[in-house]
Amino acid sequence: MSVPEPAGPRCFCRDCLADLDMGVQNLGVRRCTACGSPRLVRHRSLAGLTIAHIDCDAFYATVEKRDNPDIADKPVIIGGGKRGVVSAACYIARTYGVRSAMPMFKALEACPHATVIRPDMAKYVRVGREVRQAMQALTPLVEPLSIDEAFLDLSGTERVHGMIPAKVLARFARDVERDIGITVSVGLSCNKFLAKIASDLDKPRGFAALDQEEARLMLAEKPVGFIFGVGPATQERLVQRGFRIIADLQKADEIEMMRQFPSEGRRLWRLARGIDDRRVEPDRGAKTISSETTFETDIRDFATLEKILWRLCEKTSSRLKSSELAGSTVTLKLKTADFRQRTRSQSIAAPTQLAAKIFSICREMLAKEIDGTAFRLMGAGVSALREGSAVDDTDMLDRRAAHAERAVDSLRKKFGSAAVIRGIAYEGPEKAQE
């Protein structure tokens, strides 16, 4: 199978943006013929790739180095404070084995001469916002993943910019460096899954393009856990059935996969082939109703998180009910002790506003995230909203649950919310599912 090669430049310079003729006679060219820069981007599908993942390089550490040139060439660790873990390590510190989320004492064992800086979140948020604004000047379709990374969909922007997305992105990276003083890495591909993989291929200050055919080859030898959303538990189940590396999934039959893994078989089968239909969804802002809470101390265990989750789902549900809204995408948000965000979403067939339903979906997603990681924040949200309070009446089980939940709601209205305590806040998780 061969990929049709789109018309347009297949090689250009990241510094001066000049197109380079890649005729046979020029295949050995290592530098830009216009400016002499060695930073050339070369790819057969360059003109056809439109989905990007942009990730700032060692973001917190890079911002600190920008603000203090004395430490530019030194190993820098952002961390410490009461949490006692590494929030970010610059690339020099990483060469000593320092990694994010590592306990500080271990990091300092590995790199005793590192400069340690307490995180200044307000500053990072400010810089992150500047980068975000620069992204939004390229396309309205910017989906932030965290303070320092986002997906961009640049389909159909070639006429506006007068150049292909690849060049727009190279220019963006160059301008961010000049105007904001930090570096980013760009991954360019045909969908979110592959763009995210690409941005990691050439870090820091990188630019990598990846098409589906290359991705298939590259993915083949990776363990199945490389696919996002495949946590240790799912990986274990896959390995037990003979799916150890992604090539095993690529060889599998789609229907057979769906039979063996009803909830995720189809998704895994497709992702293994580099197929991902998720759209880049711009900041949904007010179109999500959610509740979240930051914990006093970090939490790792499921039982504790589950209890908090139930309260969050009740809160979200009551907000939906009071604004007469229901939604068909349920999202669980977690922030790890080192400020990494994990967002997991699931779409359901019919919109809901029921606490019990939101909870059961979030709970399932939460269970997959329990892997010893310490969390500092959790949220439960519902999006893809529509108006209506007579929802959740589509099948009999939902109808019964809706009926029970509304009965409780009306009691609460009469007697106050403390009058009726529901679900695991009182009886444990099993009862909540009745």
Ligand SMILES: [Mg+2]
């Ligand atoms: Mg980053």
